[in-house]
Amino acid sequence: xxxxxxxxxxxxxxxxxxxxxxxxxxxxxxxxxxxxxxxxxxxxxxxxxxxxxxxxxxxxxxxxxxxxxxxxxxxxxxxxxxxxxxxxxxxxxxxxxxxxxxxxxxxxxxxxxxxxxxxxxxxxxxxxxxxxxx
Numbered sequence: 001x002x003x004x005x006x007x008x009x010x011x012x013x014x015x016x017x018x019x020x021x022x023x024x025x026x027x028x029x030x031x032x033x034x035x036x037x038x039x040x041x042x043x044x045x046x047x048x049x050x051x052x053x054x055x056x057x058x059x060x061x062x063x064x065x066x067x068x069x070x071x072x073x074x075x076x077x078x079x080x081x082x083x084x085x086x087x088x089x090x091x092x093x094x095x096x097x098x099x100x101x102x103x104x105x106x107x108x109x110x111x112x113x114x115x116x117x118x119x120x121x122x123x124x125x126x127x128x129x130x131x132x133x134x
Contacts, residue, residue: 002063003063004019005059012045013042017038027133037113043108047084052080053079061077070132072130074127114132
């Protein structure tokens with residue numbers, strides 16, 4: 001397992017994506033799958049940066065691990081308790097103007113990853129995504 005701990009700030013997004021890409025490349029992940037994982041990782045990290053801590057800020061812990069043919073990436077923060085999977089999926093049959101604001105990013109994460117799970121443990125939000133890489 002490989003770990004990155006960084007300030008949960010949007011300006012650290014490139015650091016997070018570089019960390020993930022480094023391991024996906026080592027594991028021979030296809031460009032298509034790597035792009036899907038990066039889009040999901042960006043959505044999750046930016047949400048942590050924007051909503052988990054408020055003005056005082058905090059840390060995000062990102063781990064990546066290869067489990068068989070899957071890459072498993074875990075995002076952990078100690079910010080406000082929030083389960084993004086509890087929110088109802090947006091109605092994508094509606095036009096953008098008719099849809100409620102919010103929820104589209106996590107919907108894309110859920111649709112593009114093979115599995116997505118959330119738990120709140122020891123005052124930490126733990127969001128795990130996994131995707132077959134080969």
